Amino acid sequence: MRWTVLDSPIGEFSVATDDARVCGAHFGRVAAAAEAPGDELSGRAVAELRAYFAGELTEFTVPVTVRRGSEFERAVWREMTRIPYGETMTYGAVAKAVGDQGAARAVGVACNRNPIPVIVPCHRIVGAGAKLVGFGGGLPRKVTLLELEARVALQRAWS
16 A cells, blocks of 8 residues: 655645555545655546645546445445535435434444545535534534535536
């Protein structure tokens, strides 16, 4: 696994790749992270993340693999990728979508364990009534990501 760090509007952000896929992401610097991408996939992942943070990319195309997680967590992470850019979904709605209507809290735990934040957009999941609750990267980062997506989505809809 190779970690690469980039500067972003939410601070340093590290992304991990293996031989073929993005396999991790982390808010902040991972000790093993390099300053510059060392292979084609790392470079592509960093380029897509930079484009995302610049408001130029609304859908990631880098291949992703998740190496851990329970069946439920993987179902939640798959559901996250289905939430459209610039939109949100509640923990309860995600629980219902993955087949366990009473598992809103478990969805929150799965969000916290998301191994590839931003690319797998756990920031798009909010509490009931669109309340901003919990985020592994901290609520200020979640707000920044949601504001970025809302602004870009509105600009695209009105242009």
